[in-house]
Amino acid sequence: MRYSHKLSDAVHILAYIEIYHDNDLSSTAIALSVESNPGLVRRLMSALRTAGLLATQRGTATPELTRDPAEISLLAIYRAVETDDNLLHIDDQTNLHCIVGGNIQETLRVAYAKVQAAAESQMATITLASLIADIWQRERQKEQS
Numbered sequence: 001m002r003y004s005h006k007l008s009d010a011v012h013i014l015a016y017i018e019i020y021h022d023n024d025l026s027s028t029a030i031a032l033s034v035e036s037n038p039g040l041v042r043r044l045m046s047a048l049r050t051a052g053l054l055a056t057q058r059g060t061a062t063p064e065l066t067r068d069p070a071e072i073s074l075l076a077i078y079r080a081v082e083t084d085d086n087l088l089h090i091d092d093q094t095n096l097h098c099i100v101g102g103n104i105q106e107t108l109r110v111a112y113a114k115v116q117a118a119a120e121s122q123m124a125t126i127t128l129a130s131l132i133a134d135i136w137q138r139e140r141q142k143e144q145s
Contacts, residue, residue, distance in 0.1 A: 006081040010044050015132050026061035051080030069129035088112040
């Protein structure tokens with residue numbers, strides 16, 4: 001099973017832009033921090049721009065958040081970059097002639113919808129500002145040890 005890192009990378013990009021706002025904000029510089037490639041960074045930045053979370057200008061490395069980090073929720077970032085909004089996925093290849101196989105898909109659809117709603121509710125309460133504050137706190141703790 002392959003996991004998507006789009007959300008993590010998008011949060012990383014936005015935090016990087018906010019923290020390093022006076023430094024090199026090229027996709028190459030950001031990619032070094034993400035340990036990815038500049039093309040992926042540009043694609044994610046494009047999705048963030050389309051969602052109205054990021055402003056960029058073609059030909060310049062000056063991306064800016066369009067809102068205060070306290071106004072950007074983890075849910076907004078998630079919806080900006082994830083093409084498949086479902087956190088959990090159902091195996092549609094089951095034996096429909098089996099009691100379990102014939103009913104598991106709908107049973108899981110209901111359960112997974114509850115999990116999705118709960119996750120999105122929590123994601124709506126987490127802001128980019130709180131994530132950035134945590135990054136700074138962890139950095140201070142490293143410096144003190």
